[in-house]
Amino acid sequence: MTTGYDVIVVGAGSAGCVLAARLSEDPALRVLLVEAGGSERRPVVSMPLAWFKAMNTPALGWGYETQPEPYADNRRLPVPRGKVIGGCSSINGMMYSRGAASDYDGWAQKGLRGWSYADVLPYFKRSENHWGGASAHHGAGGPLTVTAHQPDAYVHPRLQQTAQALGYALTDDFNGAQHEGFATPEFNTHQGRRGSTAARFLRPAMARGNLTVLSKALVSRVLIEAGRAVGIEVQAGGAVQRITAAREVVLCAGAYGSPQILMLSGIGPADELQAADITPLHDLPGVGRNLQEHASIAHFYQASGDFTFDRELRLDRMARSVLRWAANGSGPVGGLPVGLQGFVRTREGLERPDLQLLISPLAMNNHVWVPGLRPSVGSRFSVASVLLHPESRGWVKPASNDPAAKPLIQYNLLQAEADRAAFRRYVRLVRDFFATEPAASMVTRAILPPDALQSDAEIDGFVRAAVRTAMHPTSTCAMGSGPDAVLDAELRVRGIDGLRVADCASMPDIPGGNTQAPAIMIAEKAADLLLGRPAPAPQRMEDA
Template identity: 35%
Template sequence: MTENYDFIIIGAGSAGCVLAERLSASGRHSVLILEAGGRGRSPWIALPLGYGKTFFDGRVNWKYEAEPEETLGGRRAYWPRGKGVGGSGSINALVYARGLPHDFDDWEASGATGWGWDAVRRVYEAMETQVAPDGDCRGSGALHVQDVSDQIHPVSRHFFAAAREVGLPLSDDINGAEPEGAAIYRINTRDGRRNSSARAFLKPALRRANVTLVTGALVARIGFDGRRAVSVDYHHRGAHKTVRAGREIILSAGSVTSPRLLQLSGIGPAEQLKSLGITPLMDAPHVGGNLQDHLGINYYFRATERTLNNELAPILGKVRAAIRYALTRRGPLALSVNQCGGYFRSSAGLNRVDQQLYFNPVTYTTTPDGTRSVIKPDPFPGFILGFQPSRPTSRGRIDLRANDPAAAPLIRPNSLATEEDRAQVIAGGRLCQRLITSTALMGLVQSAMGPDLREMDDAAILEDFRHRSGTVFHPVGTCRMGADPATSVVDPDLRLHGVEGLRVIDASVFPNVTSANTNAPTMMLAHRAADLILSGI
């Protein structure tokens, strides 16, 4: 017998978990969440620095790869994505960045009516509880955002000294009234444990009788009655199952999978679907398009004083850190690997931020080579200075590789396709060069590890970026939101253009990538989307 629910949410990631809680809160609506991965109960997920263990772990990570790109030296980029409850928010590096006001005003200007800064700021404030180092709380939202300024490594003081020396601003809070400048990153943790949307939103929702979670559920397609979405077919434990939605089906599978599920269901570029043996329900060429992502690069340096390497590389240091964490829920294991950074303008004449920087008091290897499958600190003191251009203009695509929900995606980022993006890379490299050649940081540098930024001209900066940069894991835009069906996939209420009973609610609907990490705006989007859904009932 076919089961029926008011709402079916496909994907228990950062957005899906928020939606499940918000849509079920009244008790009037039955909610089913289908998640292809597992329950996400690995201890490395709860541990903030466990990111180093989950980065290559196929049990909680889909471990995708992009197609080789000539603009990046013919390399095939590694694309980790969360596999399990919490999605990529369960395996990310925890930097909590709302985005800048102009990011959302740009959303609204592009046709996403109602998504300007004034509207989304109120959603953030409702969603968050800000926690000071002394435990004082501001706000009453489910999502705890921790100020960890009392726990960062002392070597980070050199980064702030360098920023002051070269005339860059400082910020007390990148999510506050003055977000621009060198800052200590805030992270979504609670009591020293990862406070992903799975913990903050889905866990309490699952205590309700009207919420059902099915893990290991690989969705095959969405079924339609004419142009209305009515059912979901999925595979679970070797069986094929169908469930029906009385009100709406909500696609929250993320920027990589949401467009592919639409394509599997017959909504996408018609000729491409036909070539895969899929009968088109609707020709929607923008499904899978408009892919945006942040590309970043790290510069590695041996240090002249102790860093986190000295604490976390030795076995005894690991034991001490583990004991401290077990007893106090504090210390390096309770933090992000990205401790400091911020929003910056690469030159004073710019009218908006164009770069995000990272300063990490640790060096490590993140390339799987068959023997090293985790991020492992180096056995000598070191630090990282890195950057990513904030608002890239290149656009790529994510599509089906085959008519098979289990097939790996076809990811074509189209990186560095515009002259503007290439110029921003050079500007970001030059900004980091100003910092690393300051008196404050030169005294911390013993030597460069690999390419030495201090010796690069513009051409060398760009060439090095082509050969060493990588995704910063912020793909968005593949089911773009907008008012015009000719240029977008969903409307400002996140309803799919041309069909009924189906919305897409995740980072795939971003009209433009925000200027920094995308997990916070993804949760914000779902929080507001739930209000839009409920207001129409």
């Protein structure tokens, strides 16, 4: 039995790195951060353009996949999750997005006091070092660098003009006064390198003597005595250790890891625990339920000329770009090739955007090419259509009582008719976009889905075969007050003292945007809760 810690944080991901760093600011608090993966310090992680390769590098991930998805042609879908210091913040697309203010107001309307947008905006601002400086909507001087995307001079203005021609609004700031509309996104990069929570929060904090980071250590369960979490059991270096926490254990292992650890500890639906040969300790039916994900499909168009990012992938140009980036972080590989992003409503009666549209002058299968030796895939546009508020719900269950066994994951993507109907609208919206000038002149044909697919049934068939996710899982240990609630409004596990969950698993509903920024916000708020600090004064949008 190892003693000597006040708080143990499990999982050095988007939330865990932030929480451990913030807690260690109190010199009287002894903090242990435990992570199953190893170091994130490698070029494939730090180079922004290489994010897709980082996400698919086996050594950096858990290797999860879903069960056969019954509404998506029974396909097993990949589930990329970072098993590395920084977690998914070390392998994701680095986009900074909070979602709509009404997303958080919806949490508060469910009885979660302290989680309205007015309540959480100060926490978003606390973490930020925004490129535009401090304002009513943004912070300056925080650890997290938020960088403006630099659009190209040819593709971006033509896409923007097309959006306006179709009657869509433009916005100056997705995370400001006007969330809805089209603009370029912001990214968490710092001087041309990935600004993960490992790089921006944890690494600077590791100089403090009261913070210990234990990596390559798999947490097998939380130790519970007399209804209280008193520590964790860890497998590391071929040995099993028990480490105690004098005050609290906080799970930040993500939407799959946090419920799995709870269930391995005997906390969860009793029938599912018994089926996995786990002795139930506390019957909590909501653990692992309510899994929400942003379903997504990709569209591809052939470009009409040599003006997309594919030209930068010619070997000699890419080699020069990499050398330039290595020297000073500048150049094409220090950013991401995005043409335009939109948050839009696609039917009457919606109170908030239901679609996130991301248009890039590059396809995922584009690669470095050499004239005469390795041909180019060609100049292409890719479009991601992301369903922001899915009605379909999935689950996470333990496969067995073995902590090393991968959890069983089921999204049930497209289960709800409303979700299927949404993707029919999205396919037709994207077609209308690229049939409208000046975007129409930048493409010659649709590659996927082909224009020949016109009926609802044909589009449904394409979507079933193509749908994946935006890799934004949430809500498997949701806050709430009903019978399926796992956490209270202070992130405490119901029925167990000294145990909290502070990551995307805690969200009652998925926000309408990328989930890294909300995960960081949750960690910032959790730090105040654990340290007993009063919450900052709410900041209402009308006062901003």
